[in-house]
Amino acid sequence: MLRFIVRRLFQLIPILLGLSVLLFAWLRALPGGPAQAALGERATPEAIAQYNELFGLDEPLYVQYFRFLGRAVTLDFGNSTQYGRPVTEVFLERFPGTIELTVLAMIFAIGVGIPLGYLAARRHGSFLDSASVVGSLLGVAIPVFFLAYLLRLLFAVELGWLPGSGRQDVRIDATRITNFYVLDGLMTREWDAAWDAFLHLILPAIALGTIPLAIIVRITRASVLDVVNEDYVRTANAKGLATATVRRRHVVRNALLPVSTTIGLQTGLLLSGAVLTETVFAFGGVGLTLRDAITYRDFAVLQGFILMLAVVYVLVNLLVDISYGLLDPRVRVR
Amino acid sequence: MTALGDVKRQRIDELAARAGQLPAGEGGLSLTRSAFRRLRRDPVAITGAVIVLVFLFVAAFAPLLAPRDPVSQYLLSEIRPGLIPGAREGFPLGVDNLGRDLLSRLIYGARQSLLIGVVSTVLGLVVGMTLGVLAGAFGGWVDTVVMRFVDIILSIPGLLMAITISVLLGQNQYALMIAIAVVQVPVFARLLRGSMLAQRGSDYAVAAQALGVKKRRIVFGHVLPNSLSPVIVQATLSLATAIIEAAALSYLGLGDPDIARPEWGAMLANAQDFLSIRPALAVWPAMCIIVVALGFTLLGERLREALDPKFRR
Numbered sequence: 001m002l003r004f005i006v007r008r009l010f011q012l013i014p015i016l017l018g019l020s021v022l023l024f025a026w027l028r029a030l031p032g033g034p035a036q037a038a039l040g041e042r043a044t045p046e047a048i049a050q051y052n053e054l055f056g057l058d059e060p061l062y063v064q065y066f067r068f069l070g071r072a073v074t075l076d077f078g079n080s081t082q083y084g085r086p087v088t089e090v091f092l093e094r095f096p097g098t099i100e101l102t103v104l105a106m107i108f109a110i111g112v113g114i115p116l117g118y119l120a121a122r123r124h125g126s127f128l129d130s131a132s133v134v135g136s137l138l139g140v141a142i143p144v145f146f147l148a149y150l151l152r153l154l155f156a157v158e159l160g161w162l163p164g165s166g167r168q169d170v171r172i173d174a175t176r177i178t179n180f181y182v183l184d185g186l187m188t189r190e191w192d193a194a195w196d197a198f199l200h201l202i203l204p205a206i207a208l209g210t211i212p213l214a215i216i217v218r219i220t221r222a223s224v225l226d227v228v229n230e231d232y233v234r235t236a237n238a239k240g241l242a243t244a245t246v247r248r249r250h251v252v253r254n255a256l257l258p259v260s261t262t263i264g265l266q267t268g269l270l271l272s273g274a275v276l277t278e279t280v281f282a283f284g285g286v287g288l289t290l291r292d293a294i295t296y297r298d299f300a301v302l303q304g305f306i307l308m309l310a311v312v313y314v315l316v317n318l319l320v321d322i323s324y325g326l327l328d329p330r331v332r333v334r
Numbered sequence: 335m336t337a338l339g340d341v342k343r344q345r346i347d348e349l350a351a352r353a354g355q356l357p358a359g360e361g362g363l364s365l366t367r368s369a370f371r372r373l374r375r376d377p378v379a380i381t382g383a384v385i386v387l388v389f390l391f392v393a394a395f396a397p398l399l400a401p402r403d404p405v406s407q408y409l410l411s412e413i414r415p416g417l418i419p420g421a422r423e424g425f426p427l428g429v430d431n432l433g434r435d436l437l438s439r440l441i442y443g444a445r446q447s448l449l450i451g452v453v454s455t456v457l458g459l460v461v462g463m464t465l466g467v468l469a470g471a472f473g474g475w476v477d478t479v480v481m482r483f484v485d486i487i488l489s490i491p492g493l494l495m496a497i498t499i500s501v502l503l504g505q506n507q508y509a510l511m512i513a514i515a516v517v518q519v520p521v522f523a524r525l526l527r528g529s530m531l532a533q534r535g536s537d538y539a540v541a542a543q544a545l546g547v548k549k550r551r552i553v554f555g556h557v558l559p560n561s562l563s564p565v566i567v568q569a570t571l572s573l574a575t576a577i578i579e580a581a582a583l584s585y586l587g588l589g590d591p592d593i594a595r596p597e598w599g600a601m602l603a604n605a606q607d608f609l610s611i612r613p614a615l616a617v618w619p620a621m622c623i624i625v626v627a628l629g630f631t632l633l634g635e636r637l638r639e640a641l642d643p644k645f646r647r
Contacts, residue, residue: 026498
């Protein structure tokens with residue numbers, strides 16, 4: 001198993017190198033290049049020339065690339081023009097928010113999705129089954145930001161049950177330790193701060209969790225339907241095992257294998273920036289920061305964030321592969 | 335093989351491999367024809383097809399169908415902060431915040447949204463298929479290089495990739511199309527390559543080789559045509575995603591800035607500010623996106639089942 005993991009880790013290297021080349025080339029290909037990216041759109045030609053000389057941008061491209069790579073390895077992506085601070089610092093401040101949001105969204109998607117998919121399969125052809133099929137089709141077809149609008153309008157603006165924007169009430173003066181607001185509140189025993197941060201997560205998490213929910217329902221349902229017809233389930237039934245035992249030990253266990261993969265892949269996708277949902281709820285995670293970076297042409301943030309998020313995505317995918325190897329021994333043999 | 339998203343790729347490859355196991359067809363009917371027969375008797379597939387055809391019709395004949403010009407402003411005297419006139423005679427769905435007829439904008443929007451969806455999918459399809467054919471037909475180092483490249487694109491999450499490209503190419507409808515197309519390239523490339531590899535080992539390909547048929551002829555005359563069905567299915571499903579993705583990019587401010595070309599995603603984004611005054615401004619374009627996406631998805635899913643031997647019982 002260890003060899004399997006090490007081999008996978010080594011195979012990441014070409015991908016990450018390729019990514020760095022692409023993003024390096026991307027910044028160079030932008031109109032004005034990195035100098036304009038750093039100095040802003042109104043930089044004078046003289047300032048740009050000066051900047052180029054200062055940072056060695058007049059040197060051959062390969063020299064520049066290796067310098068970029070060297071800095072990228074130490075997570076140095078320069079300063080954000082918008083915040084005037086290192087990109088990595090901004091990232092570390094915002095990423096916990098996105099992680100909190102992703103975790104809650106996935107808890108929602110898994111908690112509702114697996115039972116629903118399982119029930120739909122067990123009552124194949126029933127009303128519940130058809131409803132879950134239609135619902136999962138709709139869940140994928142609705143533009144996420146529209147759903148987010150509706151949730152916000154209904155539960156935050158009209159009914160006023162839940163907060164509809166931000167990560168925490170601005171009037172709360174909370175202590176920050178990890179930048180996971182809920183966790184910080186629990187650690188410092190500022191219960192009202194933790195509770196408020198949690199309430200702020202609910203609506204965005206539901207909006208964000210809808211697509212994974214739809215996919216999980218679908219895969220669980222299809223997978224349970226597949227497994228129920230397997231020979232080993234028939235054997236288990238034939239040898240007189242209790243129905244509940246067959247369901248628990250034979251059906252559910254095997255059916256959840258493809259579901260676990262889907263969960264992993266979806267988690268990776270959500271972590272890589274819930275740009276749309278965070279924008280609607282003005283939720284200060286990486287997604288909203290990316291969107292602001294687009295608006296204000298903050299290229300340093302765009303480059304650094306996209307590279308770091310792609311690395312997160314690749315690593316989560318790697319974890320999915322490894323866990324798949326753990327869950328299904330057949331995969332390791334290949 | 336690289337480590338990245340093995341499972342995701344495995345799924346694409348499985349789909350591709352399945353197409354390789356197709357039996358010759360029922361009662362001498364070709365696969366496509368028998369699939370088409372099954373589709374014609376499938377109410378869900380027909381629903382999907384009707385939805386798609388209706389919207390294509392609306393898009394094609396927008397200037398004839400739209401009651402008014404989508405850019406002209408009306409009823410301006412009645413628009414005040416906090417008040418946007420609703421439906422009335424001559425304006426079946428009312429007007430938007432700038433007094434433009436909502437129905438006409440929706441009809442013209444069909445044109446733009448479908449155009450972006452179709453062009454970007456076709457573009458992704460063509461590039462992806464070219465890469466897939468290169469990898470699948472030549473194998474060896476060409477295969478390795480192409481697939482590594484594809485893996486790199488696949489390692490950036492779709493929306494981030496599209497954002498990166500849109501920012502690079504600027505704000506116009508072509509940039510939007512290219513950005514969405516690039517995201518689709520790796521899927522098509524992998525799918526076609528896998529499907530071709532599965533076909534290459536099949537009896538008829540080996541037989542053709544034994545008869546001394548030229549390699550080019552085997553690839554383009556035998557293997558390629560038989561490898562296309564999973565790609566066609568994926569293209570149908572991709573049309574739905576492309577339209578939703580275009581809306582998302584518009585919403586992020588990366589859409590087409592030309593006001594003469596209304597687009598559903600941009601309309602939806604614009605309506606956000608007036609949601610509590612007149613929700614219809616957001617609901618209608620959203621409905622259009624959802625219904626079209628559903629149409630393509632239903633059609634694609636049923637097409638997959640019709641073409642898939644596993645469901646052919």
